[in-house]
Amino acid sequence: MPRPLLGVLLLLVAALIWGGAFVPQKLTVVALPPLLATAVRFALAAPLALLLAAPRLRRRPVDGGEGGQGQLLVPLALGVILFLAYTTQTAALALIPVARVSLITGLYAVFVPFLAPLFGLPRPKALHWIGAVIAMVGLGLLVAPGGEGALAAPLGVGDLLVLVHALFGALHVLVVSRGGRRIDPFVLNAQQLSVLLMLSAPIALAVDGVAHLATLDVRTLLAFGYLSVLSTVVAFTCQIAGQRHASAPAAAVVMLLETPVGVLGAVVFFNEAMAPMQWIGAGVLFGGVVLSLMAELRRPRHLGAAPPATTDDRPRLSDR
Secondary structure, three states: OOHHHHHHHHHHHHHHHHHOOHHHHHHHHHHOOHHHHHHHHHHHHHHHHHHHHHHHOOOOOOOOOOHHHHHHHHHHHHHHHHHHHHHHHHHHHOOOOHHHHHHHHOOHHHHHHHHHHHHOOOOOOHHHHHHHHHHHHHHHHHOOOOOOHHHHOOOOHHHHHHHHHHHHHHHHHHHHHHHOOOOOHHHHHHHHHHHHHHHHHHHHHHHHOOHHHHHOOHHHHHHHHHHHHHHHHHHHHHHHHHOOOOOHHHHHHHHOOHHHHHHHHHHHHHOOOOOHHHHHHHHHHHHHHHHHHHHHHHOOHHHHOOOOOOOOOOOOHHHO
C-alpha cells in the first residue's frame, strides 16, 4: 500500500472515532464539571498509552540529530496544546448542543493551511486548497440560516470557546507534522497525554474536588471508556502515525470528516434536527475530503515520509 494512502486511511480512522466522541463527551459534561470530566478522561487514557508505549520507550529516535531536547519539547508542546483544546471544547459542550460544537470544530481545517508556513512546512498545493475550499463550503451550508433547533440559536460564549478549540486543534496538527515524525507514535502519544494529565488533574481537583465522582452511572462510565480508549489512545496514535505520511493541510481536511459524523450522532442520540440544506452541506464537505485524498495520492512519496534515518540510528527490521 502506498504510504500516502496508508497515512490517509489512518487519519480517516481517527476522524471517524473523534466524530463519534461528541456524544459520549456530552454525556460526561452532563455528569461532571468540565474540568473534572477532562481530568478523568485523561487519567484513564494516559496509563493505557504508557503501557502500550513501554516496549518502545528505550528505543532511540529515528533521527539522532535532535537528541533528547527534541524528544522533550515536542510532547511538552503537544500536551499543553491539547490541555487548552480540550478544556475549551469540554466547557463549550456544557453550554451549547453537540451539533453546534461539532460544526464549529471543523473550522480548524481553515486555520491549518494559513499557519503551515509559520512552522516551516510546505505550502499546500492547488488541489489541497480546492479540497479545503469545497469542504468549507459544505461546512457553511451546515451552519447556514434556516437551520433548526440548536443550529438556529444566536452565537454566544460557547461558540467562541469552540472557535478557540479549533485554533488549538490546528496548532496540534501542525506541531505533529513539524516535530512528531521522528518520534514513535505510541511513545509520542503517551508523552503528550502524560503532560496533559499533569496539567489537568491538579486544576480539576482544586476547582471541582472529587465529590462528583460518586454520582457516576454506568452510561457515563461507558462514555468515559469510549473517550479514553478509542478517542484518546487509539485515535491520537492513528493521527500521529498517519501524519508521518500525509501533509498537514491534507490531514486537516481528511480529519474534517469528524464534523458530519458528530452531527449525525447529535441527530440520532439528542434529536438535534437539521434542515435538508444542512444534509447537502455534509455531502459537499465529503466531496472536499475526496479531493484532498486525490491530492495526497498525486503528491510525491518523499514529501509525506519522515526524514531519512542516519546510518547509526536507522531502526533494525526486528524493531519494526
